[in-house]
Amino acid sequence: MAGNSRRRGAVRKEGTKKGPVIGSGGKRRKGLEGKGPTPRAEQRPGHPAQRRAAAAAARAEKQRAAAKKAAEGPEIIAGRNPVVEALRAGVPATALYIALNIDTDDRVTEAIRTAADKGISILEVPRDELDRKTGSAVHQGLGLQVPPFEYAHPDDLLAIARDSGEPPLLVALDGVTDPRNLGAVVRSAAAFGAHGVLLPGRRSAGITAVAWRTSAGAAAKIPIAIAANLTRQLRAWAEEGLMLAGLDADGSVDIDSLDLATDPLVVVVGSEGRGLSRLVRETCDVTVSIPMAAGVESLNASVAGAVLLAEVARRRRAAGRT
Structure with missing residues (x-):
């Protein structure tokens, strides 16, 4: 082959434009070899799916960092109603933040007066700084700084319930990871006469600023x-x-047949997606379903818990009148 042979007259002169004067070393053959399977869209640099995946990973990392920061430092309760409710409930706050040039109303006035009466520091800050402190929550110009939440011991819940002179009513959450749902369940538990709320140590939301806000101070x-x-x-x-009565879409009884309502009772609320875990479901004495109209999706954890707690409270009131 011309260019490869060393025979006289078959060697190209150097500097010609006809290509290499010696063999390619197999580079042309290697160039024809495949490069393996095509990477998934999320792994291709510059692909829209890869950019979305990178953005999602960045958001998740930001949320983890915020959660770590929240666990190590104070929480900020944001919003006028949550702040006022927390001050009324005696939440051990350390500072009240007020945005500059805030439009005052009765809630702002009450928050300032209550904070002053309790000796809580009142600080005026620019609105963008309050946005940063509250994680861009809807604060309405008010933020209340509280120390990390102090949890009770599970044995304390039962002792408090028995000291109340009423049949114990406790609420246990099985894997509720949304702090808004947690706050809503805590608010419902307080509203319908429960004596305490139990959280698992793993795979569960804690009492953060978001849960404080949703509970409106009930925590x-x-x-x-x-x-x-x-x-x-x-x-x-x-x-x-x-x-033990666990909420379950395929419960062994429906809410209308819950004869255990007036007994010492633990209402167990499952997670937002999978409901009760297998071991918890097997531990419950009964599982309770809530009848609903055909074609309607199941209720979320906090709403279902509120419905069951309201029924338990109604039955207890009725039993007290008889």
Whole structure:
């Protein structure tokens, strides 16, 4: 082949434009070899799916950093109603932040007066600084700084319930990871006469500023405890004579047939997606469903918990009148 042979007359002169004067070393053959399977869209630099995946990873990292910061430092309760409710409930606040040039109303006036009466520092800050402190929450010009939440011991919940002179009513959450749902359940528990709320030590939201805000200060009115092992704690309460009723879309009884409502009771609310875990469901004495119209999706954790707690409270009131 011309260009490869060393025979006289077959060697190209150097500097010609006809290509290499010696062999290619197999580079042309390697150039024809495949490069393996095409990477997934999320792995191709510059692809829209890859940019979306990178943005999602950045958001997740930001949320983890915020959660870590929240766990290490004080929380900020944002919003006029939550701030006023927290001050009324005696939440151990350390500072009240007020945005500059805020439009005052009765809630702002009450928040300032209550904070001053309790000796809480009142600080005026630019609105963008309050945005940063509250994580861009809807603060309406008010933010209340509170120290990390102090949880009770699970044994304290039962002791408080028995000291109340009423049949114990406790609420346990099984894997509720949305702090808004947690705050809503805490608010419903306080509103319908529960004596305490139990959270698992893992795979659960905690009492953060978002939960404080959703509970509208109710987290200061009802004790909240953390169990190292939820199933073990539920079994311990069962041995103390409490009945366990778990919310489940395919429950063994519906809410209209819940005859355990007036007994010492633990209402167990499952997670937003999968509901009750297998071990917790097997531990419950009964699982309760809420009848709904055909074609309607199931209620979320906080709403379902509120419906069941309202029914338990109604039955207890009725039993007290008889």
